[in-house]
Amino acid sequence: MSEIGKEKEFREAMAAGKWRIQKSPSTDAYVYYPREIAPGTGADDLEWVEPSGLGTIYTYTVVNRRAEQGGPYNVIMVDLDEGPRMMSRLEGVENDAIEIGARVKARLSEIGGQPAVVFDLATGA
Known part of the structure; x- marks a missing residue:
């Protein structure tokens, strides 16, 4: 099974020694595990941030x-x-x-x- 989208970005960052989670600026909520849209709100403005x-x-x-x-x-x-x-x-x-x-x-x-x-x-x- 090949990785796509946010999962691939997440794995590539970890392989480079960086752990990131996502945050929605519009809702101020953090998201982990990587998603295309925020669970519960459907916000599609998720950005990578360092926890x-x-x-x-x-x-x-x-x-x-x-x-x-x-x-x-x-x-x-x-x-x-x-x-x-x-x-x-x-x-x-x-x-x-x-x-x-x-x-x-x-x-x-x-x-x-x-x-x-x-x-x-x-x-x-």
């Missing part, structure tokens, strides 16, 4: 795999400070130490050979 990268863990789960398959990993839902909620991973923390409500900071990494947004615990945020 703060800060957010709060809304919920999480741990996916258990056998050790030979890489072992368990976490999946977190993060409420970005800008408003959208996104799914990712929390790195640098044992899975049993993850706390709902913890402040996190995004960074680009790689998952499965592809650029991805992951989170670390935020310090002083």
Whole structure:
């Protein structure tokens, strides 16, 4: 399946080391995952903006795999400070130490050979 439109722009920016989300100037609302028009409003004036990268863990789960398959990993839902909620991973923390409500900071990494947004615990945020 080939990528088109905003999805392609999003992936190309990440490959270049830049994470962006969208914002509608007419509604002042932020949008994540990339869209052609804003959900709910239908605004078609979405622009790419650099997010703060800060957010709060809304919920999480741990996916258990056998050790030979890489072992368990976490999946977190993060409420970005800008408003959208996104799914990712929390790195640098044992899975049993993850706390709902913890402040996190995004960074680009790689998952499965592809650029991805992951989170670390935020310090002083």
